[in-house]
Amino acid sequence: MISGRIKALLYLVILAAGIWAPFEYPAYTFQIALLWLMIVFALTWDILGGQMGYNSLGNIFFFGAGMYVCSVAQIGLYYDVAEYTAHFGAVKVDFTMGQYFTGLFVGLGLAALVSVVAAVIFGWIVFGLRGPYFAIGTLGVAIAAGELIGAWDYVGGGGGITLPSFPGDPEDRSNLFYFLNFALAIVTFLFVRWLYSTRFGLALNAIRDDEQKAEGMGIHTKRYKTIAWSIAAFFLGISGGIFGNMTGFIEPLEVAFPTVTFGIFMVLMVLLGGKGTLWGPVIGAVVFHVIKELTWTYLLGWQWVALGALIIIIVVYFQQGIVGWMMEQWPSMFGIVVEDKSEQAKEEAA
Amino acid sequence: MFDNISLLGLAPFLNVQLLLDGLFIGAIFALAAYGLALVWGVMNVKNLAQGEFVIMGGYVSWWLSIPTMIWIGIPEIDFLFVYIPEITFLEFMKPRIHPLYGVPIAFVLLFGFGWAVYRTIISRVIDKDLFTSLLATFGLAIVIQQVLNLMFGPETQTADARFPVLTFMDNNVTVAQVKMISFLLAGLLAAVVVTFMKMSRMGQAIRATAQDARAARVMGINTDKVFAFTYSLNAAICGAAGALISMIWVIQPFYGIGHSIRAFVIVTAAGFGNLPGVIMAGLGMGVIENFGGFILGAEFQQAIVVGVLIAVLIWRQIQMARHRQVVQ
Numbered sequence: 318m319i320s321g322r323i324k325a326l327l328y329l330v331i332l333a334a335g336i337w338a339p340f341e342y343p344a345y346t347f348q349i350a351l352l353w354l355m356i357v358f359a360l361t362w363d364i365l366g367g368q369m370g371y372n373s374l375g376n377i378f379f380f381g382a383g384m385y386v387c388s389v390a391q392i393g394l395y396y397d398v399a400e401y402t403a404h405f406g407a408v409k410v411d412f413t414m415g416q417y418f419t420g421l422f423v424g425l426g427l428a429a430l431v432s433v434v435a436a437v438i439f440g441w442i443v444f445g446l447r448g449p450y451f452a453i454g455t456l457g458v459a460i461a462a463g464e465l466i467g468a469w470d471y472v473g474g475g476g477g478i479t480l481p482s483f484p485g486d487p488e489d490r491s492n493l494f495y496f497l498n499f500a501l502a503i504v505t506f507l508f509v510r511w512l513y514s515t516r517f518g519l520a521l522n523a524i525r526d527d528e529q530k531a532e533g534m535g536i537h538t539k540r541y542k543t544i545a546w547s548i549a550a551f552f553l554g555i556s557g558g559i560f561g562n563m564t565g566f567i568e569p570l571e572v573a574f575p576t577v578t579f580g581i582f583m584v585l586m587v588l589l590g591g592k593g594t595l596w597g598p599v600i601g602a603v604v605f606h607v608i609k610e611l612t613w614t615y616l617l618g619w620q621w622v623a624l625g626a627l628i629i630i631i632v633v634y635f636q637q638g639i640v641g642w643m644m645e646q647w648p649s650m651f652g653i654v655v656e657d658k659s660e661q662a663k664e665e666a667a
Numbered sequence: 668m669f670d671n672i673s674l675l676g677l678a679p680f681l682n683v684q685l686l687l688d689g690l691f692i693g694a695i696f697a698l699a700a701y702g703l704a705l706v707w708g709v710m711n712v713k714n715l716a717q718g719e720f721v722i723m724g725g726y727v728s729w730w731l732s733i734p735t736m737i738w739i740g741i742p743e744i745d746f747l748f749v750y751i752p753e754i755t756f757l758e759f760m761k762p763r764i765h766p767l768y769g770v771p772i773a774f775v776l777l778f779g780f781g782w783a784v785y786r787t788i789i790s791r792v793i794d795k796d797l798f799t800s801l802l803a804t805f806g807l808a809i810v811i812q813q814v815l816n817l818m819f820g821p822e823t824q825t826a827d828a829r830f831p832v833l834t835f836m837d838n839n840v841t842v843a844q845v846k847m848i849s850f851l852l853a854g855l856l857a858a859v860v861v862t863f864m865k866m867s868r869m870g871q872a873i874r875a876t877a878q879d880a881r882a883a884r885v886m887g888i889n890t891d892k893v894f895a896f897t898y899s900l901n902a903a904i905c906g907a908a909g910a911l912i913s914m915i916w917v918i919q920p921f922y923g924i925g926h927s928i929r930a931f932v933i934v935t936a937a938g939f940g941n942l943p944g945v946i947m948a949g950l951g952m953g954v955i956e957n958f959g960g961f962i963l964g965a966e967f968q969q970a971i972v973v974g975v976l977i978a979v980l981i982w983r984q985i986q987m988a989r990h991r992q993v994v995q
Contacts, residue, residue: 372798442977445984448797449713453931457976460928464970577809584802621813628806632799633791 332503339495343488350495350563352606353502355586357556359598360505361549362583367592368518369545370525371444375455376549377580378439378462379432381573383554384561385466386431387424388478391562394420402473412481420481425558432554433547440543447528456576463574477568480561494563501559505552510595512548521545525593581628582609588631591638600639671962680839685957691846692916693953694853697946698908699926700933701857702901704945707934709877709897710793715804716784718926719811720902724777724909725918726819728769729826735761766826766914770852773906781902785895793894808923815920823917826910849911856907860900861942873897925972932976935983 335353339346358380365371392401395416412420443454467475483490512518520541523531532538561567574580582605590601612623637645644651675681699721706714788807792800830844864870876883876893884890912918933952937944952975959971 372801442981442984445987446980449801450935450980450983452798452801453713453928454977454980457928457973457980460924461970461973461977464967464973468964468966468970581805581809588802618817619813622810622817625806625809625811625813628809629788629803632803632806633788636795636799 335499335503339492343491346491346495347563348610350491350498352603353495353498354556354560355582355602355606356502356599357498357505357552358579358583359586359590359602360502360509361552363587363592363594363598364509364512364521364545364549366584367587367594367597368513368525369521369542370528371542372452372584373455374452374576374580374584375457375459376553376583377574377576378455378459379436379550379553380557380560380579381459381462381466381569382435383428383432383557384567384573385472385557386554387421387428387558388480388561388567389472390424390427391420391481392478394423399471402471402476402478412484414484417481417484421558421562425555428554428558429551430554432550432557436547436550437543440539440546444539444542444546456580459574459576459580463569463576466569466573475569477566477572479566482565494559497559498556498563501552501556506599508548508552513595517541517544522593585628585631587638588636589638591640591642591644594638594640594644597638597640604639675962678839681961684840685961686954687840687842688846689954689957690950691850691953692912692957693950694850694946695908695911695915695949696926696929696933696952697949698853698857698911699905700930700937700949701860701942701945702904702908703930704934704937704941705873705897705904706901709873710789710894711797712789712793712800712898713797713804713931714898714901715801715927716808716811716923717901717905717930718923718928719808719815720777720781720905720923721909721912721926722815722918722920722923723780723811724769724773724906725826725913726815726824726909727773727776727906728766728910728913729824729918730819731764731769731772732766732826732828734763766828766910767848767852769826769913770907770910773910774903777906777909778899778903780906781899782895784902785898789898790891790894808927812920812923819920821920823919823922824913825917826913828914843915846915849915853908853911856904857946860904869893869896925969928972928976932972932979935976936979 338349342349358376362373362376365373365376389398392398395412439455439458443451443458446454466472472478483493520531520536523534523536524538524541528538557573561572564572567573571578586601586605587598588601589605590599591597608627609624612620612627616623635642675685699717702720703714703717706712784807788803789800792803828845828848830848832841832843833847834841864874872883872888872893873896875886875888876890876897880890883893909918929952933945933948937948955975956968956971960968963971
């Protein structure tokens with residue numbers, strides 16, 4: 318078992334590194350911000366996929382929904398959205414500092430709220446589905462959302478929306494979004510850490526282990542499932558709003574509802590790190606992000622093939638993930654008591 | 668947006684046209700869905716690479732039908748024990764082969780491909796949980812899409828079968844002859860596969876394994892071989908279906924996901940082991956998509972497919988809720 322003092326030290330080191338990194342490597346601020354975003358993705362996916370055993374392929378829906386809600390709110394507070402999206406390029410709109418920040422934070426709040434409402438509504442549709450039907454159903458919801466937004470002219474259709482530009486210094490802008498992502502990742506981590514230590518976490522695990530029995534024991538499974546999904550949606554909605562502003566341009570298929578990139582990355586990161594563990598998603602996200610950036614840099618043109626191959630390899634050969642593998646190797650480090658089978662056998666023989 | 672509905676009322680022949688086109692394409696959807704039902708029912712593997720097999724078959728047929736330059740490199744070796752890294756290329760024009768021949772060729776090639784995929788990937792995930800096979804085949808789908816994209820580029824392609832277009836009902840309804848031929852071929856293939864499943868030794872073994880794999884193993888059936896054969900047969904059926912699609916519709920490296928979702932919709936709606944259901948659902952899917960695409964506009968095609976999927980899932984859930992008592 319890792320002692321409390323080492324743990325506290327570890328948290329401090331991560332915090333310090335997170336604050337120090339953008340100032341030391343200003344050129345990589347965007348990349349590191351993306352890493353924190355990936356950690357949020359992995360942690361929120363693991364609430365359902367790892368702890369509750371519901372493997373969703375459509376969590377990216379909330380990311381996109383949050384992104385669009387946030388952007389529309391930011392613009393809609395001061396301008397007519399339809400006019401803004403239609404005339405962009407011809408009309409240059411400048412936001413003052415006050416307008417920008419009010420819009421951003423109102424937008425993020427609304428993004429979280431709408432995502433939670435959407436999670437409750439879609440929860441009603443998809444939580445009756447089990448196993449593969451759930452995965453395919455959620456994937457369907459995410460793809461459909463992308464297609465429908467692409468056909469909706471009010472929010473710019475397939476052409477997307479260019480978000481209001483930051484009124485200050487570009488360096489301040491990148492730092493602002495870096496720290497928003499950083500704070501979101503830290504809050505998400507602390508929240509799920511607390512969540513798994515409560516009865517709620519135990520109920521989720523019970524649903525994963527045997528849903529019928531959990532129902533039989535009097536756990537209101539549908540309510541738990543919906544709340545768990547709403548929690549994931551809450552954080553994903555905010556992350557979508559931040560990411561939209563960070564890139565500065567949003568578009569339905571590649572940025573907001575990227576089912577085959579971010580949508581599948583979430584699953585992979587958790588599988589790579591080890592699902593159903595607290596640190597697994599974080600480690601998986603870091604390792605995956607590094608691998609991804611390397612393949613994107615050195616295997617240009619073939620990076621997607623490499624990604625598909627990576628999916629297959631992780632799924633087929635390395636299902637327990639990094640943390641799962643460590644648990645097998647050094648169970649005592651995780652506080653798991655292992656009974657020595659050989660001694661037990663000897664006792665039985667005697 | 669809904670102006671086209673009134674158009675349907677004004678021109679009754681348009682309905683016939685859309686219905687026929689829907690049925691022709693739906694027959695091929697049914698074929699791919701039958702393959703999925705086979706794999707799902709026998710091995711409990713949800714093959715998300717289904718659509719990619721279809722597109723691969725399409726590219727086989729399309730590639731055979733176009734005149735392309737082929738190079739064969741011959742390394743040149745100097746006799747004075749000095750190797751010169753120079754390669755001469757033999758260059759020749761590949762003859763055009765009619766895409767109809769592509770149907771059996773795609774069938775055979777994809778059968779081999781399916782076998783290789785089974786041996787390398789599927790056999791390792793078959794006894795794992797349900798999500799594993801889904802995700803592994805999703806990874807396979809990404810690899811196939813991207814390799815096709817690198818090989819053939821992202822343009823949409825159609826294999827030109829050079830058959831005449833027939834007209835009926837005072838030139839109001841046009842039917843390309845190739846569509847009728849592909850409809851017949853799809854029916855023929857389905858008949859052959861069904862007969863094979865009913866009559867042959869292997870077909871019996873497959874059906875026995877589908878009923879109870881463990882019992883089949885006890886009875887001396889080599890279930891591993893049965894699984895390999897089933898998966899390969901599925902890939903082969905998809906390949907043939909894809910060759911037909913390349914003649915009557917368009918193919919593109921990234922269109923596979925649409926075909927995968929269609930196959931899932933059809934199987935989910937019909938259930939497996941229900942061949943008439945799969946055929947009806949497949950034809951229905953084609954008709955819905957054609958009418959929907961006409962009424963809402965072509966850009967909604969993918970959205971229609973996904974919309975039907977969600978509708979089917981909700982309908983199934985309402986159906987299932989009657990059977991299940993849930994703690995509320």
